[in-house]
Amino acid sequence: MRFCLFLVLLVFSINVCAQSTQSKKPLQANDKSDSQYLQLENLNHEDEFLFELFNSKFKKKYETESESMFRLKIFKKNLEQIREHNSLEGVTFKMGITQFVDWTREEYLAGLQQKKINLDERKKYKVFSEKGHLESTSPDEMVVNWVTKGAVTAIKDQKDCGSCWTFSATGVMEGRNFVLNRKLISLSESEIIDCDQNCAGCNGCLVEHGLEWVASNGGLCSEQDYPYVPSDQVCSKSKCKSQVNCSEIVFVKSGDEDALATAVQKFGPISISIDASTASFEFYKGGVYYGQECSPSLLDHDILVVGYGTLDGQDVWLVKNQWGTSWGDNGYVYMSRNRDNNCGIASSALFPMRCTNY
Template identity: 35%
Template sequence: MVEAGGGEQRCRSSLCLFFILALTTRLVVAQDGGGAVGGPHAAPGAPSAVALSDSDPGLLRALRFAEGQYNVGSGGVYLRRVTRVISASRQLVKGMKYSIVAELGNTLCKKSTSADPTTCEFHAEAARLKAEVCAFEIWDIPWLSKSTLLKQKCQPTGSNRTDPGAPSPDAHEQESVDLLSAFKEFVTKYNRSYSGQEEADRRFRIFRKNAQTARTLQSLDQGSAEYGVTKFSDLTEEEFRSLYLNPLLSQRNLQRPMKAASPARAPAPPTWDWREHGAVGPVKDQGMCGSCWAFSVIGNIEGQWFLKKGSLLSLSEQELVDCDRLDQACGGGLPSNAYEAIEKLGGLETETDYRYTGHKQSCGFSSGKVVAYINSSVELSRDENEIAAWLAENGPVSVALNAFAMQFYRRGVSRPLKIFCNPWMIDHAVLLVGYGERNGIPFWAIKNSWGEDYGEQGYYYLYRGSRLCGINKMCSSAMVN
């Protein structure tokens, strides 16, 4: 085997800072048979993120090896090397397995020379640089001085990739003016109030970085989505994750086993939307609480109750936040646990009787106020065609997904690059209410719980058919007899 050489990875793109700040904690590649990055409580041997600020010698060795193997297998004229690392994780498996997402570009050195790639400069023109994003898996056994390339998957960054050169002073000045104007509009529209000028300045800096994030998402999206300013545009990724997402969803070892759902009796019709059939209530708002799991499950039960009993009720998410002892309220939860908790409690109260507050309180459940119940719950197939067929036949489905592209989503069908939206890094639970096509682009219609001022009147539309963002990984439903 070839031992990877040393060298220092360069970061030349103007988008490098964005990726390091905004994506390092999220973008870890795993195809459908892969693993997820473990958090602080990950099991021993689970993958863990590698901080890109560290000069990790193992990561550098894996990068050089991946570059070498790429160049051996490519048919290009020029040597290519990593322009920037987007994300990296490692896992202890009789050595070290590295999962790396990186951008590669052409250098000025031709393959016919014996040049050391680490000394070769990059092409200055984007057309000749020919940047592409690659996902690598490398198994490194340093004590045997050998490495193995387990996986390699690459795709171009897109023809509309911005030039990495710095903008002219005039362009930079105009951008600052436009951003300041946009920030003022944002503050007014979303009624923001900051503690002082220092905090306002800090939020503007975050807003500026997020504007770059949205532009990059826009340039890389393969669907019809529009990204830009949203009500989350003054939050860092860490703040957004802690306030609105659900880290427990990716912890598969915490999930309660569920019985399999019976397959649908007929194939999926071309389109379906339960909003048109009365089974979906108004969009709700979870607030700054990681209770998406409760909204996903309650939305499912509201649909099931309507289909079985003929009455669309608005049921209480707060009951689950307060009384579900299997989950962690605003700290996250799992639909499988929530179903079990509802069965043990004996049912659900209405939203009117048990109002949502967005924070955990003492349990105030009253069995005398129960208006709906469930008998059991089931887990659906992971085949998207079968999910569509089951949904059309049986009602809206509780699902979970990687919310990678959702913070700055405004409208359209979202289709982020699959290698960015890791299907195992699920961190948000939502309600699947239908599916269809827009201008030839197949989509899932997803009811979110971030209020009607999010996305398209509270809905997110995700590309359907490629198991994108793990949308097929955790599909379930309550059963009402």
């Protein structure tokens, strides 16, 4: 199962490239009526019991008894790492059982493919470098939260397809269209996967290339009309009507978190790429994420910044992932802000300036 698609190498010697106060917790918690969720949160249970719950919740099926035993062994090893992290003093986030906990490290990383960005090509894009965003005035305040403003669609799940680039592309289009035209339309990732012949579908591409394809091919259909399938299919664009088109890609000044915050405040949700290769991100379940081993330049996962502020006295980015609601804080992650561009959150941020409804 692949969860993303490529590894981006950035060279930083070249720059590429309606506010409101919200409460501390802008997101809905996981459904507490889900008894499996509640029991999986309690890591004091026996490993074998948790493994059975895990298999049931995530619908895991192993072909042989030997494979089941192999997966249990991996599960126990990862669970030991999770418990060890959570027992440490001073940690700002917790780890827990996600859909990846029966995977080896090699399996988790298998979908990553190194790709070097063409910096000469990026010179053709405009660069946003303005500063002047609002900051928090209390220890727990989301200064900008596009989720509660209505600019963000529900959490999606890319499943067994290296399509994170398409989700980041549709997410930034959905948000920008809402800001400009006051309409939230969930857009089709599969249309990009199936129809953009200059990219590799479930085997990856760059977000900007996906957005360029959309702009030059008359926009995107809605997700309702062109539903998501986690595999490469025959292009069916002719069977649906485009709903939104966006153009004029702008990159935020690479590595500049102040400029990124200003862009989020002024323009809406922003497409970003991060280093998601660490086990701490793989098993993230809540709190303020800081990756000690993260790289600011080796980026392997495309997601969406949808807000910023403070949480528990720490500067944070509110980030939307597309690994379903069982990962993270109901599908979201609070990532450290103003800590040296941790995990490369501001290294490759972009948005389309213009969007049109049809």
